[in-house]
Every structure is written in structure tokens, then in C-alpha cells.
Amino acid sequence: MMTSLVLTLIGPDKPGLVGLLSQTIASHQGNWLESGMSRLAGKFAGILITEVPEDQADALIAALLDLESRGLKVTVERTVEPEPIESQVKFTLELVGHDKPGIVREISQALAKRHINVERLNTELVSGSMSAELLFKADADLSAGENVSLDELQDALEAIASDLMVDITLNS
Known part of the structure; x- marks a missing residue:
């Protein structure tokens, strides 16, 4: 065994x-x-x-x-192997924008509020191509129950993106 x-x-x-x-x-x-x-x-x-x-x-x-x-x-x-979760929707999130405190907090709170699981998260700071300013980039693999509304999530993330001045893309 x-x-x-x-x-x-x-x-x-x-x-x-x-x-x-x-x-x-x-x-x-x-x-x-x-x-x-x-x-x-x-x-x-x-x-x-x-x-x-x-x-x-x-x-x-x-x-x-x-x-x-x-x-x-x-x-x-x-x-121990977890019990398989039935009927999961898998999708990805990509984010890019000027670095500032609170980006991960705001996005993760929006996901948690909707019972969306972060299965993988990668983040990095990179130099902007047209300026020396640092850009924050993130990509995540996410999963949620079939009843999650990706349209409602997209709307909520767009509101956060506007406040944080970042671009967020969901891909299913």
C-alpha cells in the first residue's frame, strides 16, 4: 500500500x-x-x-x-484522496495591471464569496514594455459548482478591475 x-x-x-x-x-x-x-x-x-x-x-x-x-x-x-466533487465547472482567470497592494485580496474575496475554488495561482511582477513601471500578472485555474453564474462573476470582476485599474479575463 x-x-x-x-x-x-x-x-x-x-x-x-x-x-x-x-x-x-x-x-x-x-x-x-x-x-x-x-x-x-x-x-x-x-x-x-x-x-x-x-x-x-x-x-x-x-x-x-x-x-x-x-x-x-x-x-x-x-x-488521503478527497472524495470526488461532482459536476465541477473549470475555468481560468488571467489578470494584468499596474502593481498595487490589494489585487489578490480583492479578487480572492470575490471568488470566495461565490464558492469558487482556486486550484492553482501563479503571480509575477514584470517590467512594462513601454515603461519602467511594474506590472502585476496573475493566472489561475478555478473550479466551481455547475450552478455558478460565470456572467455574474464576470460582472463582479469587471467592477473590481475598474477600481484596481487591471484587465481581467475569464476563459471557460
């Missing part, structure tokens, strides 16, 4: 951290499934899911926690 583990990790960015992590997982017969990792403000940060034979799980967890002595702080959570 296999056990799934979700790992979060952070440490000073340096070459070899992914290799160290993958070797630790492999040495316990683990399988690296999904991950997202980035260099953020000089730190290496990531999240990943791995499967490991049940009889290796405790040893792998101990080995992962021991990586802190080598500069990589790892948090481990055992998972």
Missing part, C-alpha cells in the same frame, strides 16, 4: 537542492509525482507530492526532516 505525502520546503537557494530532495525520496522507494518550485527573494521554495510504500513512510519523513541540517526546511503532511 502506498502513502501520499505533501511536502513544503524552503531554504537558501543554492545548486543541488532538488537533487538532494529527489535522492532522499528515491532512497526510500518514493515516487515524485507533482511539484511547483521557485526561487523567491533568494530563497528556494516549493511544494510537492510524493508516494512512498507505507512501510517506508516514517523513515522518509524522518530523512526529510533531517534535511534541515543541510539548509532545507521541509514540512510533511500525510494525505
Whole structure:
């Protein structure tokens, strides 16, 4: 029987951290499934899911926690597969505009109010092509029950976009 583990990790960015992590997982017969990792403000940060034979799980967890002595702080959570959610509508959101505080807060509150789940969110600051001003860009994968009104959501997001002076696009 296999056990799934979700790992979060952070440490000073340096070459070899992914290799160290993958070797630790492999040495316990683990399988690296999904991950997202980035260099953020000089730190290496990531999240990943791995499967490991049940009889290796405790040893792998101990080995992962021991990586802190080598500069990589790892948090481990055992998972169980959630019950499948019926009749989900999946769609994406793209946003671009001049950077200012509150963009993520405003958009996420509008989504939460409508019981829309953020399954993936990527954000970045980029230099504007015509100016040196920073642009905030976001893209998200979203899901909601079939009864969600994408037209009503679009209207609500357009009102927020106008206030924040950003462009928001929903794609189903």
C-alpha cells in the first residue's frame, strides 16, 4: 500500500537542492509525482507530492526532516484522496495591471464569496514594455459548482478591475 505525502520546503537557494530532495525520496522507494518550485527573494521554495510504500513512510519523513541540517526546511503532511466533487465547472482567470497592494485580496474575496475554488495561482511582477513601471500578472485555474453564474462573476470582476485599474479575463 502506498502513502501520499505533501511536502513544503524552503531554504537558501543554492545548486543541488532538488537533487538532494529527489535522492532522499528515491532512497526510500518514493515516487515524485507533482511539484511547483521557485526561487523567491533568494530563497528556494516549493511544494510537492510524493508516494512512498507505507512501510517506508516514517523513515522518509524522518530523512526529510533531517534535511534541515543541510539548509532545507521541509514540512510533511500525510494525505488521503478527497472524495470526488461532482459536476465541477473549470475555468481560468488571467489578470494584468499596474502593481498595487490589494489585487489578490480583492479578487480572492470575490471568488470566495461565490464558492469558487482556486486550484492553482501563479503571480509575477514584470517590467512594462513601454515603461519602467511594474506590472502585476496573475493566472489561475478555478473550479466551481455547475450552478455558478460565470456572467455574474464576470460582472463582479469587471467592477473590481475598474477600481484596481487591471484587465481581467475569464476563459471557460
